[in-house]
Amino acid sequence: MNLYPLKFKPVYKDYPWGNTTLPATLDREAPEGIYAESWEVSTHPDGESVVVNGGFSGKTLSDVLKVAGADVLGSYVQGGDFPLLIKLIDAAKPLSVQVHPNNGNAEEVQGEPKTEMWYFLNEEPAQIYCGLTPGTTRDDFIEAIENESFEKILRACPAEKGGAAFVPGGRVHAIDAGCLILEIQQNSNTTYRVYDWGRVGNDGKPRELHVEKALQVIDFEDAAEPICVPTAVSSDVRNICTSEFFILDELQVDGELEQQADGTSFHALFSADAGFELAYGGGFAESVAKGESVLIPASLGAYTIKSDAAITVLKTTVPA
Numbered sequence: 001m002n003l004y005p006l007k008f009k010p011v012y013k014d015y016p017w018g019n020t021t022l023p024a025t026l027d028r029e030a031p032e033g034i035y036a037e038s039w040e041v042s043t044h045p046d047g048e049s050v051v052v053n054g055g056f057s058g059k060t061l062s063d064v065l066k067v068a069g070a071d072v073l074g075s076y077v078q079g080g081d082f083p084l085l086i087k088l089i090d091a092a093k094p095l096s097v098q099v100h101p102n103n104g105n106a107e108e109v110q111g112e113p114k115t116e117m118w119y120f121l122n123e124e125p126a127q128i129y130c131g132l133t134p135g136t137t138r139d140d141f142i143e144a145i146e147n148e149s150f151e152k153i154l155r156a157c158p159a160e161k162g163g164a165a166f167v168p169g170g171r172v173h174a175i176d177a178g179c180l181i182l183e184i185q186q187n188s189n190t191t192y193r194v195y196d197w198g199r200v201g202n203d204g205k206p207r208e209l210h211v212e213k214a215l216q217v218i219d220f221e222d223a224a225e226p227i228c229v230p231t232a233v234s235s236d237v238r239n240i241c242t243s244e245f246f247i248l249d250e251l252q253v254d255g256e257l258e259q260q261a262d263g264t265s266f267h268a269l270f271s272a273d274a275g276f277e278l279a280y281g282g283g284f285a286e287s288v289a290k291g292e293s294v295l296i297p298a299s300l301g302a303y304t305i306k307s308d309a310a311i312t313v314l315k316t317t318v319p320a
Contacts, residue, residue, distance in 0.1 A: 001055045003071055003297040005278050005286045006064065011039035011047035016201055019092040025180065026088075026272065026291025040293035041086040041268050046189045053286070061295075074265040074298030076318050082187060083318060084246055086268055086293060089118075089181040095174050096207070097129070097150050097195040100188065101217040102169025109213045111192075116185035117228070117241045118175070119164045119248060119314060121272045126178035129154035130165050130226035138220055141172075145211060150174075150195055157227055162312075164228040164240045164248070170219035171226070182270060184246050184316050192217065240314075247317045254310040260302050265317040267296035273311040279304040 010028070018036025023029065039047040042061070049061040056064050061082060065072060069080040077083055089095075100114035118128070129150075132141070136153045144150050154172065157165060159179050167173050172194075175181065192210035201207045230238045230250070236257055238250040251257055253276065261267055270293045278286045278294070280303035288294045296303065305313055 001068075002281075003068060003300060004054050004284065005280065005288075005300070005303075006051050006056065006061070006295040006297070007053045007286075007288070007292060008041060008049040008061070008295070009052050011042065011049065013037040013039070013047070014202065016199060017091055017093040017095050019090040022088065022090040025090070027289065028291060035090060037090075038088040039085065040088060040270070041082070041084070041295055042187070043082040044085055044187055044189055068297070071299040072266060072295070072297045074263055074318070076265045076320050084268075084316065085185050085187050085189075086270075086316060087183045087185070089175060089179065089183055091175050091177055091179045091181075093199070094176045094197055096193040096197070097154065097172065097174045098191050098193045099172045099214050099218050100169045100190055100192065105217050106169070106190070109216050111190035111213070112186070112188035113169050114186050114188035114190055115168045115243060115245055116183055117164060117166045117243070117246070117248060118159075119182040119184075119240060120159045120161055120179065121182060122159065122178060122180040123161060124178060126159040127176045128157050128159045128165060128179065129174040129176065130157050130167060131155040131171050131173070131222060131224070132220070134223050136220065138215065141215070141218070141220070145194060148195065148198075155226070165226045166228055166241055166243065167226065168222070170217055171222050172218055182272075182314060184248055186245050242319065244319065247319055249315045249317075251305065251313040251315055252310070253305050253307045253313055255307070257305045258302060259305065259315070261296050261298055261300040263298050264320070266298045268316040269294045269296065269305075269313055271311050271313045274307065274309055276311060276313065277306040279306060
C-alpha cells in the first residue's frame with residue numbers, strides 16, 4: 001500500500017486536573033466531559049493511536065509500523081517503534097509536582113525514561129514550575145514535602161503563547177492552571193508524583209505518591225535555563241527546541257510552504273491556528289483540520305502545506 005499522511009483518533013484522558021474546553025478550543029466533536037490530555041500520536045499501550053483516514057483506517061499506528069516501519073519512521077529511528085508520544089495538555093488546575101527518570105536511571109527504578117518539552121498554546125498568560133531554585137538540596141526537598149511548601153523551592157517560569165520549555169528527565173516540574181500545551185516527549189508514561197496539592201483522584205482518594213523513586217532520579221545539580229530560545233533557520237522556519245530525542249520547528253505558512261520528507265525522519269504536524277491542506281505525490285491531497293495532528297511518513301518525499309491564511313504549523317522530527 002502506498003503511504004500517505006496519517007491522521008488519528010485522539011485518545012482522551014480524564015485526569016482530575018483537566019478541563020472541559022479542549023474539543024471546543026480546537027473545533028473537535030466530542031461528548032461533554034473532562035479532557036485533561038489528548039494523546040495525538042502514540043504507540044504506547046496506555047493510549048494507542050488509531051488511523052482514521054485512507055487505506056490504513058481502523059489500524060493502530062503499531063499495525064502500520066509492522067508493515068511499513070522503516071518507511072514511516074525513517075533511518076534516524078533505531079528499532080521499529082514510534083520513539084515519541086505527542087499529546088495536548090489542558091490544565092484547569094495545577095498538575096502534581098513530579099519528576100521523570102532519564103535514560104541513565106530509569107532501569108534502576110523500573111520506569112520508562114521521559115524527557116519532554118512543552119509548547120504553549122494558551123491565549124492568556126499562565127505559568128509553569130520547571131526546575132528547582134539554585135542551591136536546593138535533597139534535604140531542602142524533603143523538608144518541602146513534609147511542610148507542603150513547594151512554592152519556596154520550585155522555579156516559576158512564564159507560560160505565554162508561542163513560548164516553550166524543555167524538561168529533561170530528572171528535572172522537577174509542575175504545570176500550573178491555565179496552560180494549554182503541545183507536549184513532545186519520549187514514548188513513556190512514567191511519572192513520579194511527590195506532591196498533589198492536597199486533592200483526590202476520580203475515586204475520591206488521594207492519588208499515589210512516589211517519593212522514594214523520585215528522590216532516586218531527581219538531578220539536584222540541574223540549574224539550566226528551562227525556557228527555550230528559538231533560532232531562525234530560514235525566513236519561514238524557526239527552531240524551537242533541539243534535543244537528543246526530538247526536534248520542534250515552527251513553520252510560518254502564508255499561502256504555500258514546501259517541505260521534504262527525505263527518508264531520515266517522520267514529520268508530525270500540528271496547527272492550533274487553522275486547518276491546512278497537504279499536497280503530495282504528484283497530485284494527491286489531504287485536508288487537515290484546525291487542531292488535528294498528522295504524521296508524514298519519512299519516505300513521502302516532497303509535500304506542500306497550503307493555507308488561505310497566515311498560520312503557524314509545528315513540525316516534530318527526530319535528530320540523527
